[in-house]
Amino acid sequence: EVQLVESGGGLVQPGGSLRLSCAASGFTFSSYWMSWVRQVPGKGLEWVANIKEDGSEIYYVDSVKGRFTISRDNAKNALYLQMNSLRADDTAVYYCARSFDYSSISHWGQGILVTVSS
């Protein structure tokens, strides 16, 4: 069974940094594209970034380019999202997700809340 467990969320001040982690199990992590998707509470879904199996291709939504960095450690079955220069509008539940390929999402973690506020 595919399991994705996020950690590292919490309250951070505007301009601050936070690193999200996702522990993956139940599948061969190194064989799949992985993604981060976020959702402002009560609002819709927004794709944030994805990364190829070997990390050689990465895509970001325009609103986080230059501030967020997605990475992975296939030896540890872990996905990361380094978030810098955080803004109030980054406040959301962040989901770790496994993809079929670069263009899709098949499985979701339970999500973790990031709150950017002073």
Added chain:
Amino acid sequence: QSVLTQPPSASGTPGQRVTISCSGSSSNIGSNYVYWYQQLPGTAPKLLIYRNNQRPSGVPDRFSGSKSGTSASLAISGLRSEDEADYYCAAWDDRLRGVVFGGGTKLTVL
């Protein structure tokens, strides 16, 4: 404003058939697969339909997807109370180089 356009709400009575539309453009739905997700209240989204019309194992055949040109639809037949949820469509966008979602449709079972 979402790149893919969905109606904000839909409703039906138990046993009815309802459809939810998703409208896009040539750079997303027109040239890539469409995916549908169901999000029950307070839970993470779940894949409902992949590659336009394929159902993952465990998804009832009451759920079906279709695509034509730059639009797609999710149909739910034999509506049940447990189908009350938010539904999202998604596709890759070749111009934006990213996954784009619809704004979501809240389905109410009357």
